[in-house]
Amino acid sequence: MTTSFPTRIKQALADPQLRSNFRGAMDFLRNKRKLAFSDENEWEALKKQGAAVRQDAIQRLPELLPQLEQQCLNNGIQVHWAEDGQEANNIVLSIAHQHQAQLVIKGKSMATEEIELNDFLEQHNIECIESDMGEYIVQLDNEKPSHIIMPAIHKNTAQITDLFENKLGISTPEGDVDALIGVGRTILREKFEQADIGISGVNFAIADTGTLCLVENEGNGRLSTTAPPVHIALMGIEKVIPNIKALPTLQKLLTRSATGQHITSYLNLISSPRKPGELDGPKEVHLILLDNGRAKISQDQQLQSTLACIRCGACMNHCPVYTRIGGHAYGSTYPGPIGQILTPQLKGLEQEGELLDACSLNGACGEACPVEIDLPELIRTLRHRRQVTRHKSWSLEAFVWFIWLQIHQHPRLYQLATRLAASFRALKLKTPTNWTRTRTMPKPAKSSFHQQMQSIQKLKVRVKNE
Amino acid sequence: MNKARNAILARLKKQTKPNFSKHIQFASKPSPHLNRGKTSALLIKKLEENRVEVHCVNSKNFEDTLVQVALDRKLNTWLIGKNLSKIEQAGTALTAASPDISLVHYTQDYETLKKTLFHDIDASVTLAKTAIAETGTLVLIPDQNEPRMMSLVPPVHIVLLNECDILNNFQQLVDNPPWSTQKMPSNIVFISSPSKTADIQQTLAYGAHGPKTLIVFILS
């Protein structure tokens, strides 16, 4: 990133179109989710089940992943393991080379964004087209997704209409969303027909049957994983669940949290490539199990619950910061609260720790999380880890808290400091500070609560003795 | 690759935690108790809320309604599967109804039929294995007789569902699935509405990539 996080924040805040687009979108999504979970008791019960399933799965990863692998192999799905993004990209490339693939069509996958697969393939002269409407739109505009569920959420209809006109030379009537979707359908249909490889993500992988579960509304996921002769599914290792019994609960939590739908148009369960006698479906199915820092997270007891995430987007939808700065400001694949927690862990606290500052710890994210990840607590923990690893060099902030501690650990000193502040209460700060740019300074009271309680106490004693 | 597998598993095994194994109770009983009639009614309600067209028909003469649909909407080229008596019934009735109507039997592989599938088909009709009332969901198990693309590529997709096959909720289905867990079907599809998207300014639009029209015939 060429600009800093604070700069990107300021740019976003100064963009009225962005502000309006995100405000509208987040309010819409919050309301939809609220309606979908209107039964409080059901929400509580589902959440607890979801949290338990995810926690159990994370803690049994060493056992579930080999089981998933074995079942997939039994079913005819080829399984690959990738320690990092580069390895995963190379696996995709080698499969592509084996098939002399020139065109790859993608269903939606945040994991492929994380490893920057599209750019990698383009560098190797393999065309890589996104088929999810939102992803297609951002790809057309040379952008990254700004939300993990609705990639083009930062754009409004007018902006997309202009984009299609500029980039595709296709005009559609003003405000006609159906027409825009029709354009996408026509263009991408051809790609589905022609593609050599289809690449998707995985929402959940069922270990005991070797089954990949994908949810979607558009049908591009099914087309990407059915039409091309080769299907490659890229999955973060944390997405495995032990058996199908948990699927109804997780599906409900995912779709209701993401878009307020009780179920998406399609839920697709893939267990094998085209079987003998079958007439369609990919002839080869590959599953790539991606680590890229996740196994390390699983080792950390305090941060392990990061992996419970089912990528619903509810946290960012409810985040008042994300609502105002949008997804691109974070400069990471995953924005919003989950991004602030995941990105520093995947890419390094040193480089990405600054993301953690953009949080008021209001707790709306944790409240909305359908698998009960205590997101605010994880943010606090990461802030602490960041401070601990930094303290080798004196920072101004560390000094401030050092002074703070001296004052607050010693009651007499504290009361003296309060009295001093009170006596300077008339002083007005001339230089603008981060506070005083938009607020007046609070005035210390003439007599602190301590002092007033002290005199009341003295009065009581006097009264008693009379 | 083996190196990666070993390295990843080694890292995962380094977890320090108490052994967490908790029996998780998933509610599968319908609540309140729904009888067959109520279950069907719920399914219909949910389907219609999601822009699915529903026809309740007698299984003996469902094809009359099917023919009507075909004629009303000028659906002329039909994609059907094989070896299924209900589908044969449907196919026969359709071709008898009008000289303009022709059938494409999905009997050759996808590669051979691709162009036809993508360009020439007006509608397809398939069976549903079961359905889930609580969410208004049809469950299809594509196979040799009814390949996957049938419910995906045509702009209009018609599903035949036996009323007696409707379940109340998803949990019931997974607790007692109508498939072998030892030999999983290559593909199981849960369909709850026509293809749609709200990716453009949260505005709902139908017919993104999958069928734009979904019609269900509930046969009793």
Place this chain on the structure above:
Amino acid sequence: MSASINNRAGTNKADTHKTTIVKKTMNTQPKKQIYLFGTCLIDMFYPQAGLDAVALLELSGYEVIYPQAQTCCGQPPYNSGFKSPAVKVAKQTIQLFSAQDIPLIVPSASCAAMIKHHYPTFFITNSLEAKQAKQLGQRTFELIDFIADKLPYNRQPLRPPIKVTLHESCSALREMNVASTWRHVLNKLDNVKVTYPENRQECCGFGGTFSIKSDAVSAVMTQDKCQNLINTAAKQILSGDCGCLMNIGEHLKFEGNKNPCLHLASFLVEHFGLNHDH
């Protein structure tokens, strides 16, 4: 007795008033004791809210113990990632309020949450310190939540109708889950109409050091919250958290408005006529 105090040279009206209150409380029957944790914001900036908290607690039948050695709950460094100073102050605070096994009342949902929910996580499970922290947490209450069912609602003095708006702080909504109690209490007050701002559950933008470190986005959040509160056309903006009130109030003043913010405790004292001599 009273004459000699009132005639003391240099006595001002406030002192007289205080004396009256003190005497009133002392003249009644022996009361249950509770601790009060004043919070540093109340201490330095909003002592009246603290006095009003005391008045409400006494009205509800309690004797307030206010250990003078208290300072801050430790939330500012803790939320900023500086756990060590927070833990040191926490240990001190726990000791201070563990001399007696009595409720600890806090006129701030965020400070209450710090003591109740976060202190116990600072220490090794099952250690003595952890047990003490847990024990303290179990008897820690947010002020309004504590007195909600003890206020003499049937003894409400007549008052002119007033329209107020309630800012439900994040800590009240989530960590302490007392926002519904705040609403409930206000709804029981005669001649008080309560309105709520649009996006009522959204953070006001204070977040402690967030308002300094992420000042750009904090400013926008504060601006939005203030606009939504103003749009309710309420005469007063109430909340149980001084951090939020300070953030909102000082922004409104900066924009050239009056500061209509008031702590719930102060509003209730005013409502029940406790600040007048009866």
